[in-house]
Amino acid sequence: MKLSFSTLGCPRWDMKEIVATAKDLGYDGVELRGVQSELQLTRHKAFLPENISATRGMFASLSLVIPCITSGCVVSDPTASVENCGEIKRYVDMAAALDAPYVRVMGDAYAGPAGNVDDYLVESQLAELGEYAKERGVTLLVETNGAYADTNRLAKLLESVSSPAVKALWDINHPYRYFGEPPEATVGNIGPMIRHVHLKDSLVSGGRIVYRLMGQGDLPILKSVELLKKVGFDGFYSLEWLKRFDLTLEDPGIAFVQYISYMRAVKS
Numbered sequence: 001m002k003l004s005f006s007t008l009g010c011p012r013w014d015m016k017e018i019v020a021t022a023k024d025l026g027y028d029g030v031e032l033r034g035v036q037s038e039l040q041l042t043r044h045k046a047f048l049p050e051n052i053s054a055t056r057g058m059f060a061s062l063s064l065v066i067p068c069i070t071s072g073c074v075v076s077d078p079t080a081s082v083e084n085c086g087e088i089k090r091y092v093d094m095a096a097a098l099d100a101p102y103v104r105v106m107g108d109a110y111a112g113p114a115g116n117v118d119d120y121l122v123e124s125q126l127a128e129l130g131e132y133a134k135e136r137g138v139t140l141l142v143e144t145n146g147a148y149a150d151t152n153r154l155a156k157l158l159e160s161v162s163s164p165a166v167k168a169l170w171d172i173n174h175p176y177r178y179f180g181e182p183p184e185a186t187v188g189n190i191g192p193m194i195r196h197v198h199l200k201d202s203l204v205s206g207g208r209i210v211y212r213l214m215g216q217g218d219l220p221i222l223k224s225v226e227l228l229k230k231v232g233f234d235g236f237y238s239l240e241w242l243k244r245f246d247l248t249l250e251d252p253g254i255a256f257v258q259y260i261s262y263m264r265a266v267k268s
Contacts, residue, residue, distance in 0.1 A: 001267045002236045004029040009241030010252040029065035031238045042090045066100040067236040074109045075125040096136040108146025117147040130163035141169035149174035151189040171198040183224040191231040198240040214262040
Protein backbone atom coordinates (compact mmCIF):
# COMPACT_ATOMS: atom_id res chain seq x y z
CA MET A 1 0.00 0.00 0.00
CA LYS A 2 1.50 3.32 -1.11
CA LEU A 3 0.66 6.36 1.01
CA SER A 4 0.89 10.09 0.38
CA PHE A 5 -0.59 13.27 1.74
CA SER A 6 -1.84 16.28 -0.19
CA THR A 7 -0.20 19.63 0.51
CA LEU A 8 -3.72 20.97 1.10
CA GLY A 9 -3.18 19.69 4.62
CA CYS A 10 -0.13 21.85 5.36
CA PRO A 11 -0.80 25.29 3.84
CA ARG A 12 1.85 27.07 5.91
CA TRP A 13 4.76 24.70 5.16
CA ASP A 14 7.47 25.38 2.60
CA MET A 15 8.80 22.69 0.28
CA LYS A 16 11.66 21.68 2.56
CA GLU A 17 9.34 21.13 5.50
CA ILE A 18 6.88 19.21 3.32
CA VAL A 19 9.42 16.72 1.97
CA ALA A 20 11.29 16.39 5.29
CA THR A 21 8.06 15.55 7.13
CA ALA A 22 6.98 13.04 4.48
CA LYS A 23 10.33 11.29 4.76
CA ASP A 24 10.43 11.36 8.56
CA LEU A 25 6.92 9.92 8.90
CA GLY A 26 7.53 7.15 6.36
CA TYR A 27 5.29 8.33 3.54
CA ASP A 28 5.98 7.09 0.02
CA GLY A 29 5.11 10.35 -1.68
CA VAL A 30 3.55 13.80 -1.62
CA GLU A 31 0.57 14.92 -3.69
CA LEU A 32 1.03 18.52 -4.76
CA ARG A 33 -1.88 20.95 -4.36
CA GLY A 34 -0.61 24.39 -3.48
CA VAL A 35 2.40 25.45 -1.43
CA GLN A 36 2.04 28.20 1.18
CA SER A 37 0.22 31.19 -0.34
CA GLU A 38 0.34 29.86 -3.92
CA LEU A 39 -2.46 27.49 -4.86
CA GLN A 40 -1.68 27.57 -8.59
CA LEU A 41 1.50 25.54 -8.58
CA THR A 42 2.66 26.43 -12.06
CA ARG A 43 3.40 29.89 -10.64
CA HIS A 44 5.28 28.75 -7.54
CA LYS A 45 9.01 29.41 -7.61
CA ALA A 46 9.87 25.75 -6.95
CA PHE A 47 8.22 24.74 -10.23
CA LEU A 48 9.45 27.47 -12.53
CA PRO A 49 11.60 26.18 -15.42
CA GLU A 50 14.84 27.37 -13.81
CA ASN A 51 14.09 25.55 -10.51
CA ILE A 52 12.07 22.49 -11.41
CA SER A 53 15.07 20.20 -11.90
CA ALA A 54 16.30 20.99 -8.40
CA THR A 55 12.84 20.34 -7.00
CA ARG A 56 12.68 16.97 -8.74
CA GLY A 57 16.11 16.18 -7.32
CA MET A 58 14.99 17.07 -3.80
CA PHE A 59 12.21 14.48 -3.97
CA ALA A 60 14.43 11.87 -5.60
CA SER A 61 17.18 12.31 -3.00
CA LEU A 62 14.70 11.29 -0.29
CA SER A 63 13.16 8.47 -2.38
CA LEU A 64 9.81 10.28 -2.43
CA VAL A 65 7.36 10.08 -5.33
CA ILE A 66 5.02 12.80 -6.59
CA PRO A 67 2.05 10.52 -7.36
CA CYS A 68 -0.30 13.26 -8.55
CA ILE A 69 -0.32 16.98 -9.21
CA THR A 70 -3.74 18.29 -8.33
CA SER A 71 -4.87 21.18 -10.47
CA GLY A 72 -7.97 23.24 -9.75
CA CYS A 73 -8.87 23.35 -13.45
CA VAL A 74 -12.47 22.66 -14.44
CA VAL A 75 -13.20 21.48 -17.98
CA SER A 76 -16.96 22.09 -17.97
CA ASP A 77 -16.93 25.90 -18.01
CA PRO A 78 -17.59 27.09 -21.59
CA THR A 79 -16.65 30.67 -20.69
CA ALA A 80 -13.14 29.71 -19.60
CA SER A 81 -12.37 26.72 -21.81
CA VAL A 82 -9.36 28.29 -23.55
CA GLU A 83 -7.90 29.52 -20.26
CA ASN A 84 -8.45 26.20 -18.51
CA CYS A 85 -7.04 24.14 -21.36
CA GLY A 86 -3.92 26.29 -21.40
CA GLU A 87 -3.48 25.91 -17.66
CA ILE A 88 -4.01 22.14 -17.77
CA LYS A 89 -1.32 21.89 -20.44
CA ARG A 90 1.05 23.81 -18.18
CA TYR A 91 0.28 21.35 -15.39
CA VAL A 92 0.96 18.45 -17.76
CA ASP A 93 4.31 19.95 -18.73
CA MET A 94 5.12 20.43 -15.05
CA ALA A 95 4.17 16.82 -14.27
CA ALA A 96 6.36 15.53 -17.08
CA ALA A 97 9.32 17.57 -15.78
CA LEU A 98 8.78 16.15 -12.26
CA ASP A 99 8.23 12.54 -13.38
CA ALA A 100 4.73 12.73 -11.89
CA PRO A 101 2.35 10.34 -13.69
CA TYR A 102 -0.99 12.07 -13.05
CA VAL A 103 -2.67 15.47 -13.15
CA ARG A 104 -6.07 15.87 -11.48
CA VAL A 105 -8.73 17.82 -13.36
CA MET A 106 -12.36 18.37 -12.51
CA GLY A 107 -15.33 17.83 -14.76
CA ASP A 108 -17.48 19.94 -12.44
CA ALA A 109 -16.59 22.90 -10.22
CA TYR A 110 -18.84 21.82 -7.37
CA ALA A 111 -18.22 19.16 -4.73
CA GLY A 112 -21.82 18.01 -4.91
CA PRO A 113 -24.40 18.02 -7.72
CA ALA A 114 -25.12 21.75 -7.78
CA GLY A 115 -25.20 22.75 -11.43
CA ASN A 116 -25.71 21.67 -15.02
CA VAL A 117 -22.78 20.08 -16.80
CA ASP A 118 -22.55 19.57 -20.55
CA ASP A 119 -21.13 16.06 -20.97
CA TYR A 120 -20.35 16.68 -24.62
CA LEU A 121 -18.25 19.76 -23.81
CA VAL A 122 -16.38 17.92 -21.08
CA GLU A 123 -15.78 14.95 -23.37
CA SER A 124 -14.42 17.12 -26.19
CA GLN A 125 -12.11 19.01 -23.84
CA LEU A 126 -10.78 15.80 -22.30
CA ALA A 127 -10.23 14.19 -25.69
CA GLU A 128 -8.05 17.11 -26.80
CA LEU A 129 -6.20 17.38 -23.51
CA GLY A 130 -5.74 13.63 -23.31
CA GLU A 131 -3.81 13.66 -26.55
CA TYR A 132 -1.55 16.39 -25.22
CA ALA A 133 -0.97 14.47 -21.98
CA LYS A 134 -0.39 11.17 -23.76
CA GLU A 135 2.41 12.66 -25.86
CA ARG A 136 4.18 13.67 -22.65
CA GLY A 137 3.70 10.44 -20.73
CA VAL A 138 1.13 11.91 -18.34
CA THR A 139 -2.43 10.80 -17.55
CA LEU A 140 -5.29 13.14 -16.66
CA LEU A 141 -7.50 12.00 -13.80
CA VAL A 142 -11.11 13.15 -13.60
CA GLU A 143 -12.16 13.30 -9.97
CA THR A 144 -15.40 11.85 -8.63
CA ASN A 145 -16.61 15.36 -8.00
CA GLY A 146 -19.82 17.27 -8.60
CA ALA A 147 -21.95 15.69 -11.32
CA TYR A 148 -19.24 13.06 -11.81
CA ALA A 149 -19.47 11.90 -8.21
CA ASP A 150 -22.24 9.89 -9.86
CA THR A 151 -19.79 7.28 -11.10
CA ASN A 152 -22.21 5.73 -13.54
CA ARG A 153 -22.11 9.09 -15.34
CA LEU A 154 -18.33 9.30 -14.95
CA ALA A 155 -17.92 5.81 -16.40
CA LYS A 156 -19.93 6.79 -19.47
CA LEU A 157 -17.82 9.93 -19.88
CA LEU A 158 -14.52 8.05 -19.69
CA GLU A 159 -15.76 5.38 -22.06
CA SER A 160 -16.79 8.08 -24.55
CA VAL A 161 -13.41 9.81 -24.31
CA SER A 162 -11.76 6.41 -24.75
CA SER A 163 -8.22 7.60 -24.08
CA PRO A 164 -5.47 5.72 -22.22
CA ALA A 165 -4.42 9.13 -20.91
CA VAL A 166 -7.78 9.99 -19.28
CA LYS A 167 -8.76 7.95 -16.22
CA ALA A 168 -10.37 8.42 -12.78
CA LEU A 169 -9.49 9.70 -9.34
CA TRP A 170 -11.75 8.33 -6.63
CA ASP A 171 -12.48 10.71 -3.78
CA ILE A 172 -14.23 8.25 -1.51
CA ASN A 173 -16.22 10.96 0.27
CA HIS A 174 -18.10 12.43 -2.68
CA PRO A 175 -20.02 9.54 -4.31
CA TYR A 176 -21.00 8.19 -0.90
CA ARG A 177 -22.10 11.50 0.60
CA TYR A 178 -23.70 13.25 -2.36
CA PHE A 179 -25.24 10.32 -4.24
CA GLY A 180 -25.60 7.68 -1.52
CA GLU A 181 -23.41 5.46 -3.65
CA PRO A 182 -21.93 2.46 -1.81
CA PRO A 183 -18.31 1.61 -2.61
CA GLU A 184 -19.41 -1.61 -4.29
CA ALA A 185 -21.26 0.47 -6.89
CA THR A 186 -18.34 2.87 -7.36
CA VAL A 187 -15.82 0.10 -7.92
CA GLY A 188 -18.29 -1.70 -10.16
CA ASN A 189 -18.64 1.41 -12.30
CA ILE A 190 -15.08 2.71 -12.52
CA GLY A 191 -12.84 0.23 -10.67
CA PRO A 192 -10.50 -0.60 -13.58
CA MET A 193 -10.16 3.10 -14.39
CA ILE A 194 -9.15 4.30 -10.90
CA ARG A 195 -5.52 5.40 -10.76
CA HIS A 196 -5.38 7.51 -7.56
CA VAL A 197 -7.47 7.71 -4.39
CA HIS A 198 -8.29 10.61 -2.06
CA LEU A 199 -9.01 9.56 1.49
CA LYS A 200 -10.44 11.45 4.44
CA ASP A 201 -13.13 10.47 6.90
CA SER A 202 -16.36 12.36 7.52
CA LEU A 203 -19.79 12.28 9.06
CA VAL A 204 -22.97 14.28 8.65
CA SER A 205 -23.84 16.60 11.52
CA GLY A 206 -26.55 19.23 11.49
CA GLY A 207 -27.19 18.56 7.82
CA ARG A 208 -23.63 19.26 6.70
CA ILE A 209 -20.55 17.18 6.04
CA VAL A 210 -17.95 17.40 8.80
CA TYR A 211 -14.46 16.03 8.20
CA ARG A 212 -12.87 13.82 10.82
CA LEU A 213 -9.59 12.02 11.36
CA MET A 214 -9.47 8.52 9.92
CA GLY A 215 -11.74 6.09 11.76
CA GLN A 216 -13.60 8.89 13.56
CA GLY A 217 -16.24 9.31 10.86
CA ASP A 218 -18.49 6.77 9.16
CA LEU A 219 -17.20 6.60 5.60
CA PRO A 220 -16.73 2.98 4.39
CA ILE A 221 -12.94 3.29 4.29
CA LEU A 222 -12.08 -0.34 5.05
CA LYS A 223 -14.61 -1.70 2.56
CA SER A 224 -13.31 0.66 -0.12
CA VAL A 225 -9.71 -0.48 0.39
CA GLU A 226 -10.82 -4.11 0.34
CA LEU A 227 -12.68 -3.63 -2.95
CA LEU A 228 -9.75 -1.79 -4.53
CA LYS A 229 -7.45 -4.67 -3.64
CA LYS A 230 -9.80 -7.06 -5.40
CA VAL A 231 -9.61 -5.11 -8.66
CA GLY A 232 -5.83 -4.88 -8.48
CA PHE A 233 -5.46 -1.20 -7.60
CA ASP A 234 -1.78 -0.42 -7.06
CA GLY A 235 -1.83 3.38 -6.89
CA PHE A 236 -1.54 5.78 -3.98
CA TYR A 237 -3.96 6.29 -1.12
CA SER A 238 -3.56 10.01 -0.52
CA LEU A 239 -4.80 11.89 2.53
CA GLU A 240 -6.68 14.97 1.34
CA TRP A 241 -6.89 16.88 4.61
CA LEU A 242 -8.65 20.16 3.75
CA LYS A 243 -6.79 22.34 6.23
CA ARG A 244 -6.20 25.06 3.60
CA PHE A 245 -9.96 25.59 3.33
CA ASP A 246 -10.89 24.94 6.97
CA LEU A 247 -8.39 26.10 9.58
CA THR A 248 -10.48 24.55 12.37
CA LEU A 249 -9.36 21.09 11.25
CA GLU A 250 -6.55 19.39 13.14
CA ASP A 251 -3.05 20.60 12.30
CA PRO A 252 -0.95 18.58 9.83
CA GLY A 253 1.36 17.38 12.58
CA ILE A 254 -1.62 15.53 14.03
CA ALA A 255 -3.49 14.53 10.87
CA PHE A 256 -0.47 13.22 8.94
CA VAL A 257 0.76 11.09 11.85
CA GLN A 258 -2.70 9.70 12.56
CA TYR A 259 -3.34 8.88 8.90
CA ILE A 260 -0.20 6.86 8.31
CA SER A 261 -0.69 5.01 11.60
CA TYR A 262 -4.30 4.18 10.68
CA MET A 263 -3.45 3.03 7.17
CA ARG A 264 -0.54 0.87 8.32
CA ALA A 265 -3.00 -0.89 10.64
CA VAL A 266 -5.36 -1.38 7.68
CA LYS A 267 -2.52 -2.86 5.66
CA SER A 268 -1.56 -5.32 8.40
